[in-house]
Amino acid sequence: MSDHDPESRSSLWQLITVRFKEYSREPEALFWSFGFPILLAIGLGIAFRSKPADVTHVAVANTGSRAASVAAWIARDSSLAVERLSPDSAAAALATGRVALIVFADSASIHYRYDNTRPDARTARYLVDNAVQRGAGRTDVLSVSDEHVEERGSRYIDFVVPGLLGMTIMGGGIWGLGFPIVDQRRKNLLKRLVATPMSRAEYLASYLLSRLVLLTIEAVVLLGSSVLLFGVPMRGTGLALVVIVVISALAFGGLGLLIASRARTIEGVSGLMNLTMLPMWVLSGVFFSSENFPRVVQPFIKALPLTASIDALRANMLRGVSLPGLWPELAILAAWIVICFSIALRIFRWR
Amino acid sequence: MATAPVSTPALLVEDLQKRYADVHAVRGLGLSVASGECFGLLGPNGAGKTTTIEICEGLLAPDSGNVELLGLHWDHDASELRERLGIQLQETQLADKLTVEETVRLFRSFYERGRTVDEVISLVQLDEKRAARVGKLSGGQKQRLALACAIVGDPDLLFLDEPTTGLDPQSRRQLWELITEFKAHGRTILLTTHYMDEAEMLCDRVAIVDHGQVIALGTPAELIGSLGAEHVVEFALPPGSPVIDDAKLRALAGVHAARPLAGGYELQVGALHRTVPALLQLLAAEHLELTQLTTHSATLEDVFVSLTGRQLRDV
Numbered sequence: 001m002s003d004h005d006p007e008s009r010s011s012l013w014q015l016i017t018v019r020f021k022e023y024s025r026e027p028e029a030l031f032w033s034f035g036f037p038i039l040l041a042i043g044l045g046i047a048f049r050s051k052p053a054d055v056t057h058v059a060v061a062n063t064g065s066r067a068a069s070v071a072a073w074i075a076r077d078s079s080l081a082v083e084r085l086s087p088d089s090a091a092a093a094l095a096t097g098r099v100a101l102i103v104f105a106d107s108a109s110i111h112y113r114y115d116n117t118r119p120d121a122r123t124a125r126y127l128v129d130n131a132v133q134r135g136a137g138r139t140d141v142l143s144v145s146d147e148h149v150e151e152r153g154s155r156y157i158d159f160v161v162p163g164l165l166g167m168t169i170m171g172g173g174i175w176g177l178g179f180p181i182v183d184q185r186r187k188n189l190l191k192r193l194v195a196t197p198m199s200r201a202e203y204l205a206s207y208l209l210s211r212l213v214l215l216t217i218e219a220v221v222l223l224g225s226s227v228l229l230f231g232v233p234m235r236g237t238g239l240a241l242v243v244i245v246v247i248s249a250l251a252f253g254g255l256g257l258l259i260a261s262r263a264r265t266i267e268g269v270s271g272l273m274n275l276t277m278l279p280m281w282v283l284s285g286v287f288f289s290s291e292n293f294p295r296v297v298q299p300f301i302k303a304l305p306l307t308a309s310i311d312a313l314r315a316n317m318l319r320g321v322s323l324p325g326l327w328p329e330l331a332i333l334a335a336w337i338v339i340c341f342s343i344a345l346r347i348f349r350w351r
Numbered sequence: 352m353a354t355a356p357v358s359t360p361a362l363l364v365e366d367l368q369k370r371y372a373d374v375h376a377v378r379g380l381g382l383s384v385a386s387g388e389c390f391g392l393l394g395p396n397g398a399g400k401t402t403t404i405e406i407c408e409g410l411l412a413p414d415s416g417n418v419e420l421l422g423l424h425w426d427h428d429a430s431e432l433r434e435r436l437g438i439q440l441q442e443t444q445l446a447d448k449l450t451v452e453e454t455v456r457l458f459r460s461f462y463e464r465g466r467t468v469d470e471v472i473s474l475v476q477l478d479e480k481r482a483a484r485v486g487k488l489s490g491g492q493k494q495r496l497a498l499a500c501a502i503v504g505d506p507d508l509l510f511l512d513e514p515t516t517g518l519d520p521q522s523r524r525q526l527w528e529l530i531t532e533f534k535a536h537g538r539t540i541l542l543t544t545h546y547m548d549e550a551e552m553l554c555d556r557v558a559i560v561d562h563g564q565v566i567a568l569g570t571p572a573e574l575i576g577s578l579g580a581e582h583v584v585e586f587a588l589p590p591g592s593p594v595i596d597d598a599k600l601r602a603l604a605g606v607h608a609a610r611p612l613a614g615g616y617e618l619q620v621g622a623l624h625r626t627v628p629a630l631l632q633l634l635a636a637e638h639l640e641l642t643q644l645t646t647h648s649a650t651l652e653d654v655f656v657s658l659t660g661r662q663l664r665d666v
Binding site for chain 2: 011013
C-alpha cells in the first residue's frame with residue numbers, strides 16, 4: 001500500500017522540520033541562541049558606554065601660604081576635584097590612588113608629585129598646571145575653541161558587536177552540530193537511521209540548513225538590537241555581510257562536524273569542543289584586538305577561522321570594505337570549509 | 352530435522368566469520384531462512400547473535416563469508432536492500448523530544464513505498480499516544496514504536512534484535528501478538544532472543560547459537576524432541592550434602608540423562624510418575640534431605656543446557 005498522506009514531504013524536509021522541533025522544545029537552547037548574545041551586547045554596551053570625561057581628584061598639601069589660593073584656582077576647572085590635606089594624608093591618598101597628584105605650593109614655586117606612568121596622573125599634571133598658571137595671571141596668546149564629536153564606529157560597543165556575532169556563529173556551528181550528532185550516535189539512533197534508505201548527505205544537509213536558518217534569526221536579532229540600542233554602524237553592503245556570515249557558518253559547521261565525526265560520548269565531544277573553541281575565544285579578538293599578541297604568533301592567529309570571520313565582519317561593518325577587499329579572510333574560511341568537510345566525511349562514524 | 356526450504360531462501364548466510372580485536376565473535380556460522388518463515392537465533396548474551404544480525408542488516412562488514420538477502424548482496428544492492436528490510440536494533444533510543452507521530456512520519460519519509468503513518472500507528476496500538484512525546488512513553492510503548500519504525504517501509508524481511516528484552520510480561524505478550532500478526536501476512540522475520548519461551552512462541556524454526564556457531568537447528572518441537580525426554584526434574588540438597596553418583600541417578604526408573612547443577616541436580620525423564628517416587632526412595636536410602644523439587648515440561652532452555660552444559664540465564 002502506498003502512502004498518499006498529503007502531509008508527507010521529502011525526507012530532507014522531514015529531517016529539517018524534526019531538527020527545528022527538537023530544537024524549539026529545548027528552552028535552554030533557545031536562551032543560549034537568542035537571549036545570551038543580546039544580554040551580552042547590552043551588558044557590554046552599558047559598561048563601555050561613552051560618558052563625559054571623569055573628574056580627576058587631586059590634593060593640595062597644607063604647607064606654605066599659597067595653598068589656599070592654589071586650591072581655589074584649581075577648583076575653577078570643572079574636570080578637577082581638589083581637596084586640601086596635610087602632607088601625610090595627601091601622601092596616603094596618593095599611595096592608594098584616591099588622588100592622582102599632590103600640589104606643594106610655597107611662595108616662589110609649585111611642586112607636583114605624581115606617578116608618571118599613570119595616564120590620568122599625567123593628564124592631571126597638565127590640567128592642574130594650566131589652572132594654576134592661569135590663576136597666577138598667565139594670559140593665553142592665541143584664542144582657541146573646542147568642538148566635541150563622538151565618532152560612531154570607534155566606540156568599544158562597535159568593536160565588540162562583530163566579535164560577538166563571530167562568536168555566535170562559531171558556537172552555533174560547533175555546538176549546534178556537535179552535540180545532537182554525538183547524542184544520536186550515543187543513543188544508537190544514528191545507526192538506526194543509516195539502516196534505513198535515508199540519504200546520508202540529506203542527514204548532514206539537514207543539520208547545515210537548519211543551522212543556517214537559526215543563524216539568520218540569531219544574527220538579525222543580535223545586529224538589529226545593536227543597531228537600534230547602540231547605533232552600531234553597518235557601513236558595508238548587506239550582500240557582503242550575508243556572504244561573510246554564510247561562509248563563516250559553513251566553516252564552523254564543518255569544524256563542528258569534524259569534532260563530532262568520531263566521538264561516542266557527550267563528555268568526549270565536550271572536551272574536543274572546548275579544546276577547539278577556547279584558543280579562539282582568547283586569541284581571535286572577540287573582546288580585544290588580537291594585534292595585542294606578539295608578532296610571532298600573528299600568522300597562527302590570522303589562520304584561525306574565528307579571527308578571519310571577525311576581521312571580515314569588522315571590516316565590513318565598521319569600515320564598509322566590500323567583498324573584493326575581504327578575499328584574504330574569505331579564502332582562509334573557504335580553506336577551513338574544504339579541509340574540515342573532506343576529513344569529516346572520510347572519518348565520520350555512522351554507527 | 353528441519354524441513355529444507357524449497358524456493359530461494361529469503362536469507363542465506365554461509366560460513367560467516369567476524370573477529371574483533373579480542374573476541375572471535377562469529378565462527379563459520381551458516382543459516383538459511385525460507386520466505387515467510389519466522390526464524391529465531393537463540394543463545395546467551397555474547398553468543399554472536401547481534402553481530403550476526405548486524406552483518407545481515409548491512410551495519411557491519413564480515414571478515415569473510417557469504418550473505419544473501421532476498422537474492423541480493425550488500426556489495427552491489429545496498430540501496431534496494433535498505434528499502435526492503437525492516438530493522439529493529441537492540442538498544443535504540445528514539446528522539447525523546449519528538450512525538451510518536453512525528454517519529455513514524457520521519458521514518459516513513461525515508462522509504463519510497465510503505466504503509467501510511469496512521470496505519471502503522473494503529474497496528475502497534477499507539478493511537479492514543481500519537482501526540483505524546485517519545486520521552487514520556489513506557490518501555491513497552493517505546494518498543495512498539497521501534498517496531499512501527501521497522502515496519503513502516505512495509506519490509507519483505509524484518510530483523511528484530513532482542514525485541515522484548517527488559518519488558519514486563521504484559522508488554523512482552525503484547526509485542527508477541529504484533530509479531531505474530533506481521534508473520535500472518537507472510538513476511539519473513541529473523542529475530543534474536545535469549546528467552547526460550549519467546550522462541551518457542553514465535554519461531555517456526557530456531558538455530559541455537561553458542562560461541563559464534565550454530566549448535567542446533569530445527570523447529571522448537573524437533574529440538575525439544577531431540578532430548579528424548581519430555582520432562583525435566585530439578586532438585587536441590589542442603590549445602591554440604593555428600594555428592595550423589597551420576598550413575599545412581601541414571602539408574603532410576605525413566606531417567607534419560609542426569610547432570611549436576613549449582614546446588615543440586617537435573618534429570619531429563621520420560622515419565623514423571625515413575626521417576627519421582629524412585630528419586631524420593633533413593634534420597635531416603637542415602638539419608639539425604641530434599642530442599643527443593645521442581646518439574647516442568649522440557650523446553651528449549653533444556654535443549655540448550657543439554658547441548659552446552661550451561662544454563663542460558665547463567666551465562
